[in-house]
Amino acid sequence: MRLSFIGIEDVPMIEPGDDLAQIISDAVLAMGEALQADDVIVIAQKVISKAENRYLDLRSVTPSADAVALGLEVDKDPRKVQAILDESNEVVRKRQGVLIVEHRLGFVQANAGIDQSNIAHEDDADDSLCLLLPVDPDASAERIRVFIKQCHGVDVGVIINDSLGRAWRNGSLGLAIGVAGFTALEDYVGKTDIYGRELKVTLVAAADEMAAGASLVMGQTSEKTPVVLVRGYQPKEPEDQALRGVRPLIRPKAMDLFR
Numbered sequence: 001m002r003l004s005f006i007g008i009e010d011v012p013m014i015e016p017g018d019d020l021a022q023i024i025s026d027a028v029l030a031m032g033e034a035l036q037a038d039d040v041i042v043i044a045q046k047v048i049s050k051a052e053n054r055y056l057d058l059r060s061v062t063p064s065a066d067a068v069a070l071g072l073e074v075d076k077d078p079r080k081v082q083a084i085l086d087e088s089n090e091v092v093r094k095r096q097g098v099l100i101v102e103h104r105l106g107f108v109q110a111n112a113g114i115d116q117s118n119i120a121h122e123d124d125a126d127d128s129l130c131l132l133l134p135v136d137p138d139a140s141a142e143r144i145r146v147f148i149k150q151c152h153g154v155d156v157g158v159i160i161n162d163s164l165g166r167a168w169r170n171g172s173l174g175l176a177i178g179v180a181g182f183t184a185l186e187d188y189v190g191k192t193d194i195y196g197r198e199l200k201v202t203l204v205a206a207a208d209e210m211a212a213g214a215s216l217v218m219g220q221t222s223e224k225t226p227v228v229l230v231r232g233y234q235p236k237e238p239e240d241q242a243l244r245g246v247r248p249l250i251r252p253k254a255m256d257l258f259r
Contacts, residue, residue: 001232002031006033007217008227016053021147022225035148036233040157042089042214044226045133045177047116048140048160054132055119056083074099079116080130087112087132092259103133106250107163107177134160137178139246145180157235161211161218167258174215176207176246182235184208185248205249206235 008027015022024043028035029048049055063071067085071078074094081099085091088101092108101142103112113133120129134140141158148156160178165171176184188199214228238244253259 003213003232005213005217006229006231007225008229009225011081011224011227014047014050014226016050016055018049018051020051021144022153023150025148027227029231033229035152035156035229036156036231037154038156039146039154040053040159040182040210040230040235041175041234042159042161042211042228042230043141043144044218045113045137045162046115046131047226048134048137048178049118051132052134052140056114056130056132058083058128070094070099073235077138078084079128080132080202081109083114083130083132083155084112086128087114090108096156102253103175105133105137106247107164109162113162125215133162133177136178138247139178141178155181155237157233159184159211159214159226159235161209161214163215165196174208174211174213174218176211176249179207179244181237183238183243184246185243198253204205206233207246208249 009031011023011027024041025184029030058079061079062081062205063082067082067224068078071081075096076099084099084101087104089104091098092102098110100108100110100146101112114130116127116130119131127197137160141160145156145158145179157174162177164175186204188202188204192197210230210233214230217228218225
């Protein structure tokens with residue numbers, strides 16, 4: 001198998017209300033690429049959130065007493081702590097400078113994915129503008145997948161990609177927070193290895209693996225490559241509705257040994 005990761009060039013800075021699907025389509029064509037059936041398009045969460053106007057101005061946030069107390073405990077702006085709590089189901093871990101939560105979408109991550117990097121602030125001294133995760137990343141991915149099908153006549157997979165940390169490793173990496181058009185979690189249980197032994201527990205987070213690979217192309221600072229085309233994986237959409245989207249990748253709390 002040959003798997004290619006192609007950074008899509010000249011994607012403009014995204015503003016609220018922009019037709020991101022059309023912008024991606026135009027950028028792919030401008031590179032001389034033709035979208036093919038079974039391509040996977042990986043899109044940085046930040047441009048999805050910008051297009052969907054998921055901005056939050058902390059000056060509009062009034063922190064609760066709990067947020068003020070927690071902010072003092074972890075040394076964070078209580079307004080940002082309130083925003084984190086508003087986006088979360090529960091606080092998982094906390095210490096000075098660190099607040100790990102379960103996002104309302106089920107992801108365990110720092111600060112509920114609320115970010116202040118790579119967004120335009122009114123002035124250099126102002127640090128009040130934040131960007132939240134999309135309301136429904138699976139739906140965001142599906143809308144782009146449907147547009148590509150209508151515009152180009154091909155079925156593609158779509159991943160919304162964000163940088164997350166892990167409980168047992170240093171550093172962050174790209175992981176899927178939204179998936180459409182293919183199976184995010186491949187189940188190999190019952191198949192055999194090269195020696196004919198039956199696999200008992202093997203599940204492969206295919207969407208996360210592609211998201212991580214795409215993140216190397218996207219970069220983390222000033223590269224301005226928020227869209228990557230993955231070619232060669234040949235994904236297939238599951239027939240079972242319960243296996244669609246990103247949900248199969250999220251470990252149930254009862255099975256999470258780190259909580």
